[in-house]
Amino acid sequence: MLQAGYAFGALPLTHLYNTSPNNLTKDKILQRLTISGKNSFETMYFNEFFSSEYVMLQLKHGFKRVELFRKVKPSFVLVSRMAWGNLQNPERHIGIDYKTLDRGFFESGIELNQIYKGFGLTGFYRYGPNQLPRFEDNLAVKLSFVFDFGF
Secondary structure (H helix, E strand, C coil): CEEEEECCCCCCHHHCECCCEEECCCCCCHHHCCECCCCCEEEEECCCECECEEEEEEEEEECCCCCCCCCCCCEEEEEEEEEEEECCCHHHCCCCCCECCCCCEEEEEEEEEEEECCEEEEEEEEECCCCCCCHHHHEEEEEEECCCCCC
16 A cells, blocks of 8 residues: 655644554553554554655565464464655744654564454564664554454
């Protein structure tokens, strides 16, 4: 999936792009445990990055479901996400701590979806120029849920 955006005019910071973050600003990994998004950056914190123009690329590869037990049939998915962006006129946005995506943002992970009754588990790791100093801050563990209509 390729996605891009461009903001026109003098907009407030809250109206600029933040490329779908999905991580809570908590200290411990288990405190950040939430439901994973379909196309969101699982290791990116809310309001961490803002851009007036950006491009995001997501690569996913799903494997055939594997039957481990009679009712346990997970689907295994490899995911890589990356984004680059720029902020026009940063001098208009003072007094708030934020970063831009000019050096890029990268994360990769594994999704084990539909382990049991639609519930699964995902894990992602942030790497590259926006990697955080503490190892555990670069990790995101999430629950997933896939509703299967049975078609």
